[in-house]
Amino acid sequence: MEIRELEMIKKGPWSSEEDEVLLRHVSKYGPREWSSIRSKGLLPRTGKSCRLRWVNKLRPNLKTGCKFTAEEERLVIELQAQYGNKWAKIATYLQGRTDNDVKNFWSSRRKRLERMLQKPPASKPKKNKGKAHLNQVQQVEEMVPPCSSNQVEEILSYATSYMGNTLVFEMINLQDLIKPNYQQLENDYLSAVEVDATPLHTVPSFESSSGYNFPLLPEPEPLLDFPLFPECQDLVPEPFDPNFVYGFEEKKCLQCACSSSQKLGTRLPTFGLEGNSQSASSNGFFKDFPSEIFEYFEHIPTSSDQ
DNA sequence: AATCGCTGCAACCGCTTTGTT
DNA sequence: GAACAAAGCGGTTGCAGCGAT
Known part of the structure; x- marks a missing residue:
């Protein structure tokens, strides 16, 4: 008998007829009693599957088939930094998005980053041999030394704690756009926050287990000291543009008169100098990262290059 | 035209939490 | 309070679609 019941359970894609039955059940009883759908013989699906x-897919007001907007992406990144992989919780901040949506978005970004940091296997034949027009990412892949998965994990963890998920993922997005001029970006940032120039080489470093030499940094500032309210989503910085650093400037919240930097920690690095106005190192904002990350982008000329 | 690799998405699985008896 | 069922959650997998080769 139990075997027969198991045999009757259907799996796989849902048909429109099944959806109709499920919708009828929900309109009659509400979104509950999922198990009764099978026990009543309405559908050969488990309650779990119905739910x-x-x-x-069937819940009203879902944003099915439309990509995450820049604002949604940024919100997910910020909330993930605060809550971790609590996708259901994060999804409550995004109208029309499910935990599955958020989870899929995150894992796709993660895979993209892993791909950026890992060289293709040696056995893989070179696709672009003899082609003069390698795109930028392919050119970079040629230059980047191979990373183990541990190293990828380590770099990702380090980079996000160092400068925040927002900036890391912003940079991942950039590979699809134009190479930014990071010297210009850095200058823009410095002028925006009136930063004192403190040589980064004063920051102590450590060698990781996989051989990377990471600067030793203070504990990152906490993100989101209190819940982010959906009505404040407009405070999220603008989508990337060459002057994106201005997205970190303070905005006033119309609802509660707090500032955006209070609501959304940007975790721009301060090198432990936060007590000294808004100091950060002008030389070190980018250059002391593991080079594997930054070689995807335009090299920043330094004084030693000149 | 065929193949390959990447991507996004839907759905499943196993575990945990919550509610009920 | 224990036992059980239902619901919820996060991780993972499989597959279709698409672009590049």
Whole structure:
């Protein structure tokens, strides 16, 4: 008998007829009693499967089939930094998005980063041999030394704690756009926050287990000291543009008169100099990262290059 | 035209939490 | 308070679509 019941359970894609049955059940009883759908013989699906279908596809006001906006992306990044992989919680901040949506978005970004940091296997034939027009990412892949998965994990963890998820993922997005001029960006940032120039070489460093030499940094400032309210989503910095650093400037919240920097920590590095106005190192904002990350982008000329 | 690799997405699985008896 | 069922959650997998080769 139990075997027969198991055999009757259907898996796989849902048909429109099944969706109709499920919708009828929900309109009659509400989004609950999922198990009764099978026990009543309405559908050969588990209650679990029914609930998932409803939550992810049939629920009203879902944003199905439309990509995450820049604001949504930034919000996910900030909230993930605060809550970790609590996708259901994060999804509550994004109208029309499910935990599955958020989870899929995050894992795709993560994969993209891993791909950027890992060289293709040696056995893989060179696709672009003899082609003069390698795109920028392919050119970079040629230059970047191979990383182990541990190293990828380490770099990702380090980079996000160093400068925040927002900036790391912003940079990942850049590979699809134009190479930014980081010297210009850095100058823009410095002028925006009136930073004192303190040589980064004064920052102590450590060698990681996988051989990277990371600057030793203070504990990152906490993100989001209190819950971010959906009505404050407009405070999220603008989508990337060459002057993106201005996205970190303070904005006033119309709802509660607090500032955006209070609501959304940007975790720009301060090198432990936060007590000294808004100091950060002009020389070191980018250059002391593991070079594997930054070789995807335009090299920043330094005084030693000249 | 065929193949390959990447991407996004839907759905499943196993574990945990919550509610009920 | 224990036992059980239902619901919820996060990780993972499989697949279709698409662009590049």
